[in-house]
Amino acid sequence: MLDTIMKTKIFAWVDRRTGAEAIIKSQLTEYPAPKNLNWMWVFGAIAMLVLVLQIVTGIFLAMYYKPSAMETLGGFSVAFDSVERIMRDVNFGWLIRYTHAVGASMFFLVVYIHMGRGMYYGSYKEPRELIWIMGVVILLIMQGAAFFGYLLPWGQMSFWGATVITNLFGAIPVLGDLIGQLLMGGFSVGDPTLNRFFSLHYLFPLLLVAIVAGHIHALHTVHSNNPDGIDLDQSDPNNVVMFHPYVTMKDAFAVSLFMILYMYIVFFNPQMGGYFIEVDNYVPANNLQTPAHIAPVWYLTPWYTILRSFEVKLVGIAAMGASLAILFVYPFLDRSKVRSARYRPMYRSMVILFFIDVIVLGYCGHTATTETLKVVGQIATFYYFFFFIALLFLPRFEKTKPLPEGV
């Protein structure tokens, strides 16, 4: 179909003025992709789709949503009322809002798997360090966008979650109070906070689009890694397939499969038992009544556990910051020449344990703390950091397996 379009006169007219044909060829029809890519390589495309869906549904939600904490009848607010109006009175408002709310969780799910794939097959290693680093920036912006977005319905968990997190900044020495006040637009979470969070919630996805473009540009410069983590001669047709139609069709199938899961949740279980939309967020924000148990949404809980694992608040904040910052230097901590965990027996065990560790951290952060869970969380926090530090020394002990010659 693409060929037919490219042969038309209109396309020729456009091409002479934009160089469209060269772009299509270099990025799609003549862009080589290793032919041994497995199904773990589809999550980048799925993440892009979810980003687009989040932006589109978000634009429509913003047409009806009103960022105001002004109190209305029954202890609700203008913001809460506007969300309920979307759910009840706007045509297909429920579909748009559930798609957006569930989409946030799906976005993190897909991006975490995407990152896990990069870690397992060594996609962060030379020459793809910057792709990984841009990916970490994308993750941080996503977390910011999710945090800002969660305040908008102005429910109990919106309000108290934002209060807990903005108070964290207050614990930073010297500048803490100033940062906290700048974030909140006052001395506590209130109407000015809601307004600026709405503004930032609209800004961050636009930043995401720009950085995702950089992420993909860098990828298309150095080309995809592959499950064996070996350097491939990308001009040898025995090694590669063309991105279009081979990879596009594979991605299309995977996206469609993913949409079944996504839409199943949207249509049949949008709250996901309180994991995607928390129970307390159906209660309007009340600054005089703290919910029994304040927990962030599941995708932020691993970091919340790291924060809670230390008695001194400031140390906890530093550890949480470090746990994200260490992702930036990950490519430089790992000096092994071999990329894929398939040929690195020790790294393979370590990285699988790391995946389990992050799930354990997430579980500990979501549940009310008990003494046991606290210790489990502390052990998991220790392993989180141990994993990265141990990479520095790993090449001295690890005996890697011989790499295959080609695919």
Added chain:
Amino acid sequence: MKLNTILLSLAAAGMMFTSHVALASGGGVALKHASIDVVDRDQLLRGLTVFTDVCMGCHSAKYVTYKGLMDYPELGVSRELVDELRGENPLSSGLVTDLSPEDAIESYGKVPPDLSLVVPGRRGGADYVYSLLTGYAHDHDGKIPEGNYNTYFPGHSIAMPDPLAWLDHDAEETVELEQQANDVSAFLAFIADPHQNERRAMGKYVIGFLILLTLVLFLLKKEIWKDVH
């Protein structure tokens, strides 16, 4: 073991984990099971009656309008009944109680919460509402006044006085009261998300379409990749 299999089993383990936690979050006491059906018009209408006759003495459901009672196909309340219920209120008005917040504080010590979203807004949902309504009991320690002790309320001391007169009811009334509690739980579950039946009905077609699409794309992918070895 390939990474695919590892991740899949991790995801499966994670999902099992979460479903257990969701079940266990009732708040100490195991809840009674409400028998509700949000597509059963008779039950919803009986629930509406309980709501307007009993609950609305103190509680509101401000997101549900009188017009909504007529328009939602699951309810389809007649204009005559709506006119009777709304009195002087406009059709666009929500189901709002006549009890003023000031009077409520004087009588009960707090403002009764709006019930529009009480089902998704409480752990246990409709089961919690049903358990609460049929959970009034005598306090064995005698600390909490009669009519303010509820087995299922966190802390047991509830400001709401036994609305269905569950306490000291005789055996013949049990079935009737349980039905009232079930009916009003069903009504509250319905109004929390009035498009839920439409959503589930539409969902079947959406998932059906997506399965077909996935099948076609799978065959297309296979066809295109057949010359790659």
